[in-house]
Amino acid sequence: MSGALRSRFSGLRITRGALIVLGLEVGLSLVLLAGNDATRRLFSDWLMATPTNVFVHGRVWTLATGVFLEPKLLALILHALVMWMFVPTLERFWGTARFYRFVAITSLVATAVGCAVGYALGGPALEAMMGGLDPFIYAVIVAFGIVYARQPVQFFGVLPLTGRQLMYGILAFLALSIVLSQRWPDGAAYAAAMLAAAILTSKRWSPALAWKRWRIARARARLTVMSGGKARSSPPRDEHKWLN
Numbered sequence: 002m003s004g005a006l007r008s009r010f011s012g013l014r015i016t017r018g019a020l021i022v023l024g025l026e027v028g029l030s031l032v033l034l035a036g037n038d039a040t041r042r043l044f045s046d047w048l049m050a051t052p053t054n055v056f057v058h059g060r061v062w063t064l065a066t067g068v069f070l071e072p073k074l075l076a077l078i079l080h081a082l083v084m085w086m087f088v089p090t091l092e093r094f095w096g097t098a099r100f101y102r103f104v105a106i107t108s109l110v111a112t113a114v115g116c117a118v119g120y121a122l123g124g125p126a127l128e129a130m131m132g133g134l135d136p137f138i139y140a141v142i143v144a145f146g147i148v149y150a151r152q153p154v155q156f157f158g159v160l161p162l163t164g165r166q167l168m169y170g171i172l173a174f175l176a177l178s179i180v181l182s183q184r185w186p187d188g189a190a191y192a193a194a195m196l197a198a199a200i201l202t203s204k205r206w207s208p209a210l211a212w213k214r215w216r217i218a219r220a221r222a223r224l225t226v227m228s229g230g231k232a233r234s235s236p237p238r239d240e241h242k243w244l245n
Contacts, residue, residue, distance in 0.1 A: 014089070015084065015085050015088075015089055016088070016089040016092040016093060016097070016100075017097060018092050018097040018100045018101060018104075019084045019085075019088040019089055019092055019100075020084075022084070022104055022134070023080065023081060023084045025069045026068075026069045026070075026071055026077070026080065026133070026134055027077060027081070029044075029048075029069045029070055030069070030070055030071040030072070030077055030133075032044075033070055033072060034072070034074060044070060045130075047060065047063070048063060048066040048067065048070055049063060049066075049067050049070050049130055049131075049132050050063040050064050050066070050067030050068075050112050050115075050116055050130070050131040050132060051063070051116065051119070051127070051128055051129060051130055051131065052116045052117075052119035052120035052126065052127045052128075052129060052186070053127045053128060055113075055116045055120075056116065056117075056120045057127075064109055064112045064113055064116070065108075065109065065112075067112060067130070067131055067132045067133075068108045068109075068112060068132070068133070068134065068137070069133075069134075070132040070133065071132060071133035071134065071135075072130065072132060072133075073133075076133060076135065077133075079138075080133070080134050080135075080138060083138050083141065083142075084134075087141055087142070087145050088100075088141055090145070090149070091103075091141065091144055091145060091148065094148060103140070103144070103198070103201060104137055106197055106201065107136060107137050107140035107194040107197045107198055107201075108134070108136060108137045108194070110193050110194060110197045111131075111136030111137070111140075111190040111191065111193045111194035111197070112131045112136070112190060113193075114189050114190055114192075114193035115129070115131040115136075115186045115187060115189050115190030115193070116129075116131055116186070117189075118185060118186045118189040118190075119131075119185075119186035122185060122186070126185070126186055129184075129186040129187070131186065131187075131190055135187075135190075135191065136190050136191055136193070136194035137194060139171070139172075139175060139191050139194055139195050140194040140195055140197065140198035141198070142167070142168055142171050142172075142195075143168055143172075143195045143198040143199055143202075144198045144199075144201070144202045145164050145167070145168065146164045146165045146167060146168025146169070147168075147198075147199065147202045147203065148164075148202055149164035150163065150164050150165040151163055151164065151165070152164040154167050172195070175191060179191070
C-alpha cells in the first residue's frame, strides 16, 4: 500500500532544480524582509536591480542577484505555489540542465529589458525594482501553455482548463493589471520573459533546435555516396553458345 501511494504522489514532489531556485529566492528574500533598515538599504543598493543601479552606478551584477529578491511576502508565497504546481512538470520534461538555462535566459532578459525601459522613461521609473521571480513565473506559464496546450489543468482545484486556456487567461489578467497600474517597466520585463519563453519552447524558433538542424545539415553535406555494396551483375549470357 505504501508503495502504491508513493507511486501515486511521486509526481507531486518538487524537483531539484525548482527547489534550488525557490530556496535561493526564499532565503535571500526572508533576510531582506526580516532585516533592519540598514540591511534593507544594503540589499537595495548592492543586490536589487533598478535602472539607477544598473545604468547610473554600473552595478550590472544586480541583473542576476535581483532575480532572487522578492520584497513582498504574498508574492513569495504565490511563487512557491507555482514552483510546486507547474515548474516540476516542465523540469521533468526538459531535464534539469535545460531548466536552468530557461531560468537564466528568461530572468536575465526580463530584468535587463525592464531596467532599460525604466531608464528610458526616467523620473520615478529610475527606482523601479526589477526583483523576484515574477518574470520567470509568467515565462513558465507561457511555456506550459505551449508544451502542454491540451493538458487538462485544475486551476487551484476548482476551474477545469487546458494548458493553453490557462496561459491565455493569465496573460489577459496580467495585461489588464499592467495597463491599470501603468507599471510599464514591469510590463516590459514580463513581456520580454514571455517572448523569450515562447522562442525557447517553439519548435520553429527554438535556438537549440535550429543549432541541431544546422549540425545535421552540415554533417549531411560532408557525407558522400561511395561506390560498392551493390552486387555485381552477371556477364551477359551467350545464347549462341548453347544449342538444342
